[in-house]
Amino acid sequence: MQTEAIMPDGSSSGRRWPSGTFLGRLPEDHRSDLLRAGQFRAFPARHVLVRQGDPTASVWLLLDALVKVTARTENGRQALLALRVSGDLIGEMAALDGAPRSATVITCGRVTVSQIRGPVFLEFLRRRPAAALALTHMTSERLRWSNQRRLDFASYDASRCLARVLLALAERHGIPVSTGTDLGIPLTQAEIGGLIGAKENTVHKALRELAALDLVSSPGRRRLVIHDLRRLAAYADLPLRRPCDPPDDLR
Structure with missing residues (x-):
């Protein structure tokens, strides 16, 4: 996992975020703007960052983290849906549509994240159309990942x-x-x-x-x-x- 300090002004001190993550898609000024919008927090391993069914609308930006995204099915099984890494965004769906959380997110080790209130994140997207487009691309690629897994299961x-x-x-x-x-x-x-x-x-x-x-x-x-x-x-x-x-x- 990459580690590098985030500067007090929200800049990432030249850090290269993993390709395909939300931060990796944004121009430097957009990244700085988004990093300034949240509250930096640290959590230990196995901490529940987001719980399925909760009504909260905060968005979480992973700064130095590896997390598991899981969901409980109707028959009670716990399914691992995805892994998210430094630079990724989680919780954006609840911020966009106001629905309860669709999955649980658990930390795999000690993590550093930025918690951004839902309305603040939505205002960021309104001011930064390029960021809204990046979010659309990211959502599309996550959907492609899910579709590819379904094709694999069938083939x-x-x-x-x-x-x-x-x-x-x-x-x-x-x-x-x-x-x-x-x-x-x-x-x-x-x-x-x-x-x-x-x-x-x-x-x-x-x-x-x-x-x-x-x-x-x-x-x-x-x-x-x-x-x-x-x-x-x-x-x-x-x-x-x-x-x-x-x-x-x-x-």
Whole structure:
């Protein structure tokens, strides 16, 4: 996770925000304006930043953070919908439409965020049309991510769906290690199941299949290592993106 101080005037001191995040899409003057609009706050790991069903309308800007976005289904299952990183925006839907929160957001580690009141965020969008357009693009790409996952579910078996999601995660969060690429995010098998629309026992079976092909291993609790990105991409029926190319998933 990147760390860099945000200056008192709201500027980001030359920081390069991850491609595809809301802050990464904004011009420097827009970023500074938005950063000045909120209250900086820090929270520990496993803190519930947003709770599904709550009526609050604050928008949260992730400055140094990794969070999980989850939702409880009607049958009581908890599904992992997405991951959000530094530079991302969460809670904007409730600010825009006034409806209760559609998901729960939980911190994966200690985080620094900016809390922006809903009306203040809406006024920022009115004054900064380019920011409103950036928000529209971000929303569109998140919808494409969801649609692609649904297509994967319909077109591939569980092990290939898993391989495709693991590659998307590794492109954004992966850490090089001696045996390959550590996924860089602590995920339970149930949480992985939420990302690929499968039950935990199905994920367990899919992981065994990938491990038998020497594509992945689990060296520790909630850890996954991809041994060979190119081989996993071939297995997943995907072209492997070059390291310099910006990911378009999980935004």
